[in-house]
Amino acid sequence: VIIAIQTFWYQKRFSVRIQLTLIPITVGVILNSYYDVKFHSLGMVFAALGVVVTSLYQVWVGAKQHELQVNSMQLLYYQAPMSSAMLLVAVPFFEPVFAEGGIFGPWSVSALLMVLLSGIIAFMVNLSIYWIIGNTSPVTYNMFGHFKFCITLCGGYILFKDPLSVNQGLGILCTLFGILTYTHFKLSEQEGSKSKLVQRP
Secondary structure, X not given: OHHHHHHHHHOOXXXXXXXXXXXXXXXXXXXXXXXXXXXXXXXXXXXXXXXXXXXXXXXXXXXXXHHHOOOHHHHHHHHHHHHHHHHHHHHHHHOOOOOOOOOOOOOOHHHHXXXXXXXXXXXXXXXXXXXXXXXXXXXXXXXXXXXHHHHHHHHHHHHHOOOOOHHHHHHHHHHHHHHHHHHHHHHHHHHHHHHHHHHOO
């Protein structure tokens, strides 16, 4: 979806070999998800909407960082108040406002500490997202996300003895193969563009 958005709206071109690396990654993610998640038609609709919205957001982050020539901290500084204002309007429709557990209801110290910790973690996650997208690209950020997914599955199997089927193992290998080939092709393209710049008189 990100490649489609960048191609049609930003006229960014991706080589065929970069596009082909999406095949093993997609197959690997499907193998991992199919045997781990129960599919439902309504869930598929929400998942598809989530993919589209997330993709648009990531492309916007990358475009704005390059357009405004700002680093990840500066973009987060300007984006966070807007997000907070939007949440302030939306939250009362989904959460109790004055009841127990509500925004303006009584809060225990442990609940306040957990909300504060959650806010700090969210800040760090957003900062890392902006940093990776700003220094690489939205597509590379998603490759990193798939790599993290594979590491999480392997870590769960090794550390906590979570069950891992043969199909999930094949999915992890397939995804990692796609990520490695993407990284190889991306780095070789960057080296090629650098050498072209050096050769110019």
